[in-house]
Amino acid sequence: MLLPLLFWCTLWRPIAKPPLQVAAPGVLKMVLPDAVWEDEDLRRRLFSGLTTTIELETELPHRDPEARTAFALMEIRYDVWEEQLLVRTFEPGGSMSQATLKDVDALRLWLKKNPLALYLLDDQHLNRALTAKVRCRIIPFSKLEQEQTMAWFANLGEAQANGEQVAASRGRLGQGPETDRGGNDFFRVLMTTSIERRSVVSFRWRYALTLGASFADVRQ
Amino acid sequence: MRAQLLVSSLMILVCLFLFILAQKSLSDPWIELALDREVNALLAESMVLQRKLSTHEPENEAEYRALYQRTREKLQHREVLLTTRDTIRRRYYWILSSTFALSLLLIAGFQFWYLRRRNLRLQILQRNLEKLAANDFALESVAGSKDLVGRIATMIAEAAEVMQANRKRLRYLENLEIWRDSARRIAHEIRTPLTAIRLELRQLVRGVVRGGGDRDQVLEEKQQSILEELARLSEFTDAFSSFAKLPAPQRKSEDLGRFLDEFAQIYEHAWTNMTVTVSVPPDPVRVSMDRRMVRQVIVNLANNSAKALGERTGSLDINLETRGGCAFIEVADDGPGMPEEMREIVFEPYVTGNPVGEGMGLGLAISRKIMLDHDGDITLIASHEGGTFFHVFLPLEPEGAEPSEK
Numbered sequence: 001m002l003l004p005l006l007f008w009c010t011l012w013r014p015i016a017k018p019p020l021q022v023a024a025p026g027v028l029k030m031v032l033p034d035a036v037w038e039d040e041d042l043r044r045r046l047f048s049g050l051t052t053t054i055e056l057e058t059e060l061p062h063r064d065p066e067a068r069t070a071f072a073l074m075e076i077r078y079d080v081w082e083e084q085l086l087v088r089t090f091e092p093g094g095s096m097s098q099a100t101l102k103d104v105d106a107l108r109l110w111l112k113k114n115p116l117a118l119y120l121l122d123d124q125h126l127n128r129a130l131t132a133k134v135r136c137r138i139i140p141f142s143k144l145e146q147e148q149t150m151a152w153f154a155n156l157g158e159a160q161a162n163g164e165q166v167a168a169s170r171g172r173l174g175q176g177p178e179t180d181r182g183g184n185d186f187f188r189v190l191m192t193t194s195i196e197r198r199s200v201v202s203f204r205w206r207y208a209l210t211l212g213a214s215f216a217d218v219r220q
Numbered sequence: 221m222r223a224q225l226l227v228s229s230l231m232i233l234v235c236l237f238l239f240i241l242a243q244k245s246l247s248d249p250w251i252e253l254a255l256d257r258e259v260n261a262l263l264a265e266s267m268v269l270q271r272k273l274s275t276h277e278p279e280n281e282a283e284y285r286a287l288y289q290r291t292r293e294k295l296q297h298r299e300v301l302l303t304t305r306d307t308i309r310r311r312y313y314w315i316l317s318s319t320f321a322l323s324l325l326l327i328a329g330f331q332f333w334y335l336r337r338r339n340l341r342l343q344i345l346q347r348n349l350e351k352l353a354a355n356d357f358a359l360e361s362v363a364g365s366k367d368l369v370g371r372i373a374t375m376i377a378e379a380a381e382v383m384q385a386n387r388k389r390l391r392y393l394e395n396l397e398i399w400r401d402s403a404r405r406i407a408h409e410i411r412t413p414l415t416a417i418r419l420e421l422r423q424l425v426r427g428v429v430r431g432g433g434d435r436d437q438v439l440e441e442k443q444q445s446i447l448e449e450l451a452r453l454s455e456f457t458d459a460f461s462s463f464a465k466l467p468a469p470q471r472k473s474e475d476l477g478r479f480l481d482e483f484a485q486i487y488e489h490a491w492t493n494m495t496v497t498v499s500v501p502p503d504p505v506r507v508s509m510d511r512r513m514v515r516q517v518i519v520n521l522a523n524n525s526a527k528a529l530g531e532r533t534g535s536l537d538i539n540l541e542t543r544g545g546c547a548f549i550e551v552a553d554d555g556p557g558m559p560e561e562m563r564e565i566v567f568e569p570y571v572t573g574n575p576v577g578e579g580m581g582l583g584l585a586i587s588r589k590i591m592l593d594h595d596g597d598i599t600l601i602a603s604h605e606g607g608t609f610f611h612v613f614l615p616l617e618p619e620g621a622e623p624s625e626k
Contacts, residue, residue: 048299049264049292080267081288140303141296148293149300194311195304 017205019220020132026121026215028058030134031112037104042138042201046085046104051077051142055199058118059133060125070119075142076107091117125211132207137199146197154192228332232324239320244313251309255302263295341369348376357384394565402570405580409456413449420445463569463582469510469593473617476505476547477540483518484538491526493533494553500540505547506617509594514614517587517598518551521610524583525553527574528608542616546596549612557603566600 021029032054036042045052054074062068070092077086085107088098097114101107118134141149210219267288274284301308341362348359357380362373424442427435477500484498518538525536532555539550558566558573565571567588572581584598591598596614603609 047264048260049267049295050299050303080264080292081271081285083271141300145296145300149297152293152297153301190311190315191308194308195300196307198304198307200303 017207020118020134020207020209021115022121022209022211022215022218023115023117024215026125027117028060028119028121028132029115029117030056031115032136034108036136036138036203037108039201043104045138045140045200046076047078048140049078049080050140050145051075053139053142055137055139056116056118057135057137059135060119060121060130062122062124067122072116072118074116089114089116092120093117121211121215126215127213128211130209130211132209134205134207136203136205138201139197139199141197143197146195150192150195153195154188224335225332228328232321232328235324236317236321240313240317243316243320247312247316248309251305251312255298255305257302260295260298260302263291263298267291267295338369341373345369345373345376348373348380352376352380352383355387357381398565398568398570402581405570409580410453413452413456416449417446420449459580459582463586463589466586466589466593469513469590471508471510471594473506474509474511476507476509476549476614477501478504479509479511479514480518480538480540480549483515487519487522491522491536493529493531494522494526495533495535496522496538497535498538498540501542505540505542507547507614508617509614510590513590514594517590517612518549520583520587521551521612525551525555525608528553528555528558545616546613547616549614550601550609551612552607552609554607557605557608563600563603567598 016033016035018030018033021031023029042052052075054076056072056074057069058072059069071090072092073090075088075090078084079086082100083102085101085103086098087101087107087110088096090096095117099110101110119132207220211217212219270284270288270291274281274288277284341364344360344362348362351357351359359377359380362370364370420442424439424446427438427442480498480500484496487496490496522536525534534554537550537552539552541548541550562571562573567584569585570581571584574581588598591612591614594614596612598610598612601609601611
């Protein structure tokens with residue numbers, strides 16, 4: 001019991017809760033706190049060449065179960081050749097925006113100017129006290145990159161077995177292609193499916209909101 | 221079997237633990253080597269250098285860009301693998317350990333099945349040997365004949381066949397010997413009176429030819445002698461007839477205890493060299509029997525005991541008991557016992573331990589036939605130097621049944 005708790009304590013990094021903004025016409029917005037961008041691990045990942053995905057899941061009470069949860073995504077990839085950050089955001093309601101930024105500071109400024117829309121409020125939320133739950137997950141690579149790596153990993157043994165790359169060395173060793181392929185398929189499938197997209201950092205924030213007769217009348 | 225299973229399970233666990241330890245210490249360096257962070261850093265650096273080189277050599281920009289793209293792809297794959305390294309490592313251990321555990325389980329399962337099968341086959345071998353020891357040749361078959369157990373089973377079956385053939389041969393020779401012996405006895409029994417008659421007739425003819433005053437007396441004597449010998453012949457043939465045409469018992473409800481008490485009183489002094497003692501329970505023991513025939517059985521047994529004693533003196537104990545719905549007459553003497561080879565065939569006709577001329581060996585065969593006709597039997601329980609012990613048993617009449625004639 002104690003070991004997992006200790007392990008969790010070492011990973012847990014407290015971070016200040018960013019304020020929620022309610023913009024007209026009832027859009028719940030947020031600016032990610034600076035502390036997120038100052039994280040060394042995140043910075044390293046941002047410049048690894050992979051597409052870092054920041055996923056924000058917002059949950060609010062609603063009669064329609066499907067309308068209770070909304071997702072906002074932000075994909076950031078650093079292009080080493082161009083030396084710039086390529087940013088794309090996907091917000092609830094289907095809006096998408098993209099930007100090309102010089103560095104993380106520019107990204108931070110851009111986000112301050114363009115807070116990320118998290119949830120679209122409607123009349124149901126007016127004149128009542130609400131609890132909003134926001135979960136922020138940082139995923140180190142995109143689905144496309146995952147699929148590309150899985151394909152590369154899956155083809156790695158096959159390519160070798162077909163003698164495309166290591167024919168000479170195999171010839172010296174006296175191994176036939178069948179030797180490499182035999183029994184590898186099952187192993188490769190199992191190993192390939194181990195490449196999973198999981199968040200490396202995760203934050204949870206909870207907000208108590210009280211909305212008046214209009215979306216402008218909000219108290220936190 | 222349970223202990224064997226426990227030991228096997230423990231061994232599997234120990235093997236698995238050692239395998240995981242060995243595998244971890246062997247695999248970890250290779251995984252670390254394959255996903256070395258420094259390689260990623262170098263690839264990232266080379267990408268930066270390729271970009272810089274392209275600015276210095278604009279004419280080769282396309283080439284550097286292509287190289288950059290390839291490097292970027294590789295770096296991307298390596299970064300993804302590096303990120304999911306722990307999951308891959310866990311899955312890798314899990315697959316190898318599971319495969320190893322499965323292999324161990326398969327081996328252990330096969331071993332368990334093989335041992336169990338071998339034990340079952342050995343048990344069949346044991347039963348077969350026990351059967352052989354008890355002269356039962358109906359052996360169970362043992363599956364498989366190529367391994368050691370199978371070969372032993374085949375050898376036992378072959379030995380049983382040989383033993384069975386030898387036993388048949390021996391039985392045939394024994395029967396032949398019995399028949400030869402009985403033929404000798406029959407010939408002797410017939411020849412003795414015939415020889416006597418022939419001599420008497422010769423003397424009779426001589427007396428008649430010679431003539432004389434005492435001719436009538438001689439004639440009378442010779443006639444008497446010849447008639448005696450003829451009576452002896454007749455007695456001999458009667459003995460055969462009595463065995464061949466043994467009458468059906470005329471059964472009546474009798475108190476066996478009382479019957480034995482009466483027997484003791486009548487035959488108290490019948491055998492000069494043997495004392496007869498009868499012991500019966502106080503309560504009546506009711507059986508359905510032919511008194512005359514059962515008496516013949518007891519007399520036969522007593523005669524045999526008295527003959528076996530010879531010049532010695534001894535005793536015959538007759539004890540009556542009831543158990544399991546039967547009345548048991550236990551007849552025990554303290555004679556010298558019968559030869560071992562006779563014990564198994566003692567109830568067969570023409571089997572006797574007496575010298576030729578002293579009985580045909582039909583007494584016990586007739587006794588057994590009588591008891592079987594009474595729905596009972598007679599069995600030899602023991603015979604040794606301390607005496608011989610027979611059981612004569614009859615079914616008890618059901619309680620409450622009216623005494624009736626059958």
